[in-house]
Amino acid sequence: MRNLDRKSLAVLVIAYKRIYNTKTILDFSYSQGIRKFYICIDGPKDSNFDTQNQFQDMISSFSLNYGIDIKTKFSKYNLGCAQSVINGIDWAFNFEEDLIILEDDCLPGGDFFSFMKASLSYISANSQVKLASGSQLLELNQIDPWYLSKYPILWGWATNKKNWSEIMVEVFNGKNLMKGWHLKRFYSSDYAFWFSGAYRALNKSIDTWDLPIAFWAQKNNYYTIHPAKNYIRNVGNDEYAVHTDFGSQIVNLANNFSFEYKQEIPKFRSDIDSLYKDFIFHIRKRHIISTFFTRLLDLIHIN
Numbered sequence: 001m002r003n004l005d006r007k008s009l010a011v012l013v014i015a016y017k018r019i020y021n022t023k024t025i026l027d028f029s030y031s032q033g034i035r036k037f038y039i040c041i042d043g044p045k046d047s048n049f050d051t052q053n054q055f056q057d058m059i060s061s062f063s064l065n066y067g068i069d070i071k072t073k074f075s076k077y078n079l080g081c082a083q084s085v086i087n088g089i090d091w092a093f094n095f096e097e098d099l100i101i102l103e104d105d106c107l108p109g110g111d112f113f114s115f116m117k118a119s120l121s122y123i124s125a126n127s128q129v130k131l132a133s134g135s136q137l138l139e140l141n142q143i144d145p146w147y148l149s150k151y152p153i154l155w156g157w158a159t160n161k162k163n164w165s166e167i168m169v170e171v172f173n174g175k176n177l178m179k180g181w182h183l184k185r186f187y188s189s190d191y192a193f194w195f196s197g198a199y200r201a202l203n204k205s206i207d208t209w210d211l212p213i214a215f216w217a218q219k220n221n222y223y224t225i226h227p228a229k230n231y232i233r234n235v236g237n238d239e240y241a242v243h244t245d246f247g248s249q250i251v252n253l254a255n256n257f258s259f260e261y262k263q264e265i266p267k268f269r270s271d272i273d274s275l276y277k278d279f280i281f282h283i284r285k286r287h288i289i290s291t292f293f294t295r296l297l298d299l300i301h302i303n
Helices: 019-031 050-066 080-092 112-124 161-172 183-187 189-202 210-220 270-280 286-302
Strands: 010-015 036-041 070-074 098-103 106-108 129-133 146-149 157-160 223-227 232-234
Touching: 010 019, 010 080, 019 036, 019 050, 019 106, 036 050, 036 080, 050 070, 070 080, 080 098, 080 161, 098 106, 098 112, 098 161, 112 129, 112 146, 112 157, 112 223, 129 161, 129 210, 146 270, 157 161, 161 210, 189 210
Parallel strands: 010 036, 010 098, 036 070, 129 223
Antiparallel strands: 098 157, 106 232, 129 157, 146 223
């Protein structure tokens, strides 16, 4: 495993309008020893660039105050949630081998960076483990400080350049992700659920990027490292929210927990995944039927 230190960790912040949140992320990250920052700002939906100018002023002030260089990417056009995230990650990986990725509604806390440092090292030495998530949406007791899951929770996450390149080739730049579907695999409600989400996202029926990655992980039996405690407070149910429900029970969770790591090897926890399946994603057998008939109608239409 690669030995990483805090100063070698790089943080990419992907933002749109949340200037205060972005500043909060920068302040916390710097206080935790992070010195390498990339910021990607999506463009306005109209011709008003006032928000981007305010971002530039905040970033320049932060950079001057702390004597660090921050690489920025400002879009001239509004790319939307999915394309802004994909373009931003692709851009930042021109400079780094590992990235910690935070959208402007995901506020890190506690031992987030200790967890990410250990996770990125583990990912570098384990080809079936592709991602690390800083979020824990369940209250778990008496387990190891981290474990493996087949569900990527991409609220404050990390990966390396090699794995991101694989995602770009297999998920976003190619057409192979949705090919090779087999009837027998649709007997799995998991497979049907994530297939349906990825299909809608890649056909731009919904503006999101994480569902195709989740299906890619399911299809290839890849794992994500999850922490036993939560390190991300998602505040995406504010006035800028696009996807997060204002009544969601999984936002604004406490994130100030420690990472009590003692060289334990993360193990796959099917029991915890079952809880996610039932209580977070609400995956049911009905997804098999609805996805099968949707796909069947698509094939009839194509032919």
